[in-house]
Amino acid sequence: MLRSRLPTAWPRTLHTRSFSGSSTAFSGHNKWSKIKQRKGAEDAKKSILYGKAAQDILAAARNGGSPILEENAMLATAVRRAKDAGVPKENIENALLKASKSKSDQGQAVSYEAMMHGSVGIIIECRTDNINRTVRNVREILNRHGARQAPVKFMFRQRGYLKIALDPNDIEDLFNAAESTQCAFDFDEWEDDSNGSRGIELACSPDELFKIEDGLRQYIQQNANAEILVREVRWAPLEEQGCTDEETDSVSNLVEALEEDDDVTCVWTSLEYSSLLGNT
Numbered sequence: 001m002l003r004s005r006l007p008t009a010w011p012r013t014l015h016t017r018s019f020s021g022s023s024t025a026f027s028g029h030n031k032w033s034k035i036k037q038r039k040g041a042e043d044a045k046k047s048i049l050y051g052k053a054a055q056d057i058l059a060a061a062r063n064g065g066s067p068i069l070e071e072n073a074m075l076a077t078a079v080r081r082a083k084d085a086g087v088p089k090e091n092i093e094n095a096l097l098k099a100s101k102s103k104s105d106q107g108q109a110v111s112y113e114a115m116m117h118g119s120v121g122i123i124i125e126c127r128t129d130n131i132n133r134t135v136r137n138v139r140e141i142l143n144r145h146g147a148r149q150a151p152v153k154f155m156f157r158q159r160g161y162l163k164i165a166l167d168p169n170d171i172e173d174l175f176n177a178a179e180s181t182q183c184a185f186d187f188d189e190w191e192d193d194s195n196g197s198r199g200i201e202l203a204c205s206p207d208e209l210f211k212i213e214d215g216l217r218q219y220i221q222q223n224a225n226a227e228i229l230v231r232e233v234r235w236a237p238l239e240e241q242g243c244t245d246e247e248t249d250s251v252s253n254l255v256e257a258l259e260e261d262d263d264v265t266c267v268w269t270s271l272e273y274s275s276l277l278g279n280t
Helices: 031-064 073-084 089-105 131-144 168-179 206-221 245-260
Strands: 108-116 120-128 147-149 156-165 185-192 197-204 227-237 264-269
Touching: 031 073, 031 089, 031 227, 031 245, 031 264, 073 089, 073 227, 108 131, 108 245, 120 131, 120 245, 131 147, 131 245, 156 206, 168 185, 168 197, 168 206, 197 206, 206 227, 227 264, 245 264
Parallel strands: none
Antiparallel strands: 108 120, 108 147, 120 264, 156 197, 156 227, 185 197
């Protein structure tokens, strides 16, 4: 069954990995205080952007079959998008190094669940050749940031996800190609105002992700303006969750610390609600 959500007017938003939170007005009249607060907010946005770019590179290396740019068009696209977004060269190189290590080690895939602030769920996916080391490192990072291990997967569901760059005039053709797979899916349009790129996002059952991708691949190969940017299975929060700015910042710091660990491949939080992925 096809479930579509075509809005009356397409949202002009850049879909990036971000944390939602309530806005808090700046207090005080000290100029330096306001500058520091503004700089802190900008640094937090950069941290989220850099973390999302690293996750996209890791996902592209994992799903595209190779950590080598010349052998993986999806990975090359993820790196190009990171550069266009202003992600530092060092961050990109570190993500590529981590992707290469993950592929070459072929270690065991494990995941951990954690809770922060009593209500924020966190799922940590790892690939390791030493379970004891990974468990110790993850626990130390969680403890340092005031989080603890706890069952939280009930707050999420897994969803297949495809992000495709596409000319707006070709959306109907791509939609028809996806519909021909006889798979149920939700979709939305995205637009990046920073560079003018646009396209479609598709969400589906994880079991049908590759079937939909196969159904779209022939169309995309014949369309020079179409390109698969992201293909992965995501842990999607079931409900939108409110959070204070202070809590949002602390969760962001935890995610950044986890992502710096060599064994961690992906971190999902219940603050990353998406109406597309969370649609039931």
